[in-house]
Amino acid sequence: MGFRDEKGEIVGFDIDLAKEAAKRMGLKVVLKPSDWDGIVMSLKNRNIDVIWNGLTITEERKKEINFTKTYLKNRQVIIVKADSAIADKAGLAGKVVGVQMGSSSENAMASFPDIQKSMKSISKYSNNTEALMELENGRVDAVVIDEVVGRYYISKKPGIYKVLEDNFGEEDYGVGVRKEDKEFLAKLEAALDSMKADGTADEIAKKWFGAPVIIK
Numbered sequence: 656m657g658f659r660d661e662k663g664e665i666v667g668f669d670i671d672l673a674k675e676a677a678k679r680m681g682l683k684v685v686l687k688p689s690d691w692d693g694i695v696m697s698l699k700n701r702n703i704d705v706i707w708n709g710l711t712i713t714e715e716r717k718k719e720i721n722f723t724k725t726y727l728k729n730r731q732v733i734i735v736k737a738d739s740a741i742a743d744k745a746g747l748a749g750k751v752v753g754v755q756m757g758s759s760s761e762n763a764m765a766s767f768p769d770i771q772k773s774m775k776s777i778s779k780y781s782n783n784t785e786a787l788m789e790l791e792n793g794r795v796d797a798v799v800i801d802e803v804v805g806r807y808y809i810s811k812k813p814g815i816y817k818v819l820e821d822n823f824g825e826e827d828y829g830v831g832v833r834k835e836d837k838e839f840l841a842k843l844e845a846a847l848d849s850m851k852a853d854g855t856a857d858e859i860a861k862k863w864f865g866a867p868v869i870i871k
Contacts, residue, residue: 656709656804657686658784668803668863672726673707675855676846690781692757695719698833705843706831709801711759713826721836722829723844725870726856730802731763731823734809734816736790741797743821748773750796753786755779760799763823784808791815799823803864827870 657667665686677684689697694710697703698720711729712722735741741750747770754760756779764771771777778795780786786798787808798805802818809816830847832840850856857867 656801657707667708668859669707669709671859671862672847672850672856673705675850675859676843679846679849680842690757691755692781694757695831698831701833704832704836704839709804709828710831711762711801711826712829713759713762715762716831719834720831721834721840722831723840723847725827725829726847727803727828727868727870728825729828730825731760731799732802732805733797733799733819733822734787734790734805735797735819736793737814737817739796739817741819743819744770744823745773747797749775751776751778751794753778753780753789753795753798755783755786755800756781758783758801759826760801760823763826764799767823787816803868807863 656669657665660666665688670686674684687703689703694706695716698706706720709729712725733741733744733747741747744767752764752774754764754777761779764777778789780789783800783804786795786800789795790798791812805818809818830843832843847856851869856869860868
């Protein structure tokens with residue numbers, strides 16, 4: 656959705672969407688990496704103006720910020736090593752599970768308290784890349800992660816990981832803005848609608864995921 660490439664440049668599906676939307680709005684994008692654990696507070700404190708990086712729409716977040724309409728549906732999946740015997744959520748009992756700190760993956764696990772209590776421990780990381788590296792190195796037994804993010808990462812290392820069929824639920828992605836920025840939100844929605852209508856959003860999706868996954 657958004658990450659640094661081998662040249663250190665910030666790229667990704669959401670980055671391309673944001674740049675195209677900004678162009679249509681007559682604005683310039685300034686990309687500012689932020690700790691996900693405090694991302695909503697960064698928005699409210701005006702350190703950033705938009706959260707656009709695989710942000711899940713939740714009732715808790717809707718109390719604090721506003722969202723665009725859903726533009727992508729996603730699941731919270733379980734990724735394990737290719738040779739792992741773990742087959743489903745129940746198989747996480749007694750295991751060490753990795754997750755990105757402050758992410759919707761963390762919230763998704765909490766909605767299954769019995770499963771979470773059965774785990775040996777939960778290791779929290781600043782980003783998903785670190786969590787998956789720890790899985791590859793054997794320091795955790797599984798990682799719970801956004802499916803679109805997880806599948807992109809593991810496609811770069813074929814044969815190392817596998818995604819289980821069982822998951823921690825489906826969710827919707829939206830762009831987050833401050834409650835008071837209603838005019839800006841309306842203009843952003845209009846830009847996104849035009850991108851969906853003329854096929855630009857689908858082309859960006861195909862570039863990153865190989866399929867037109869945008870919700871219209």
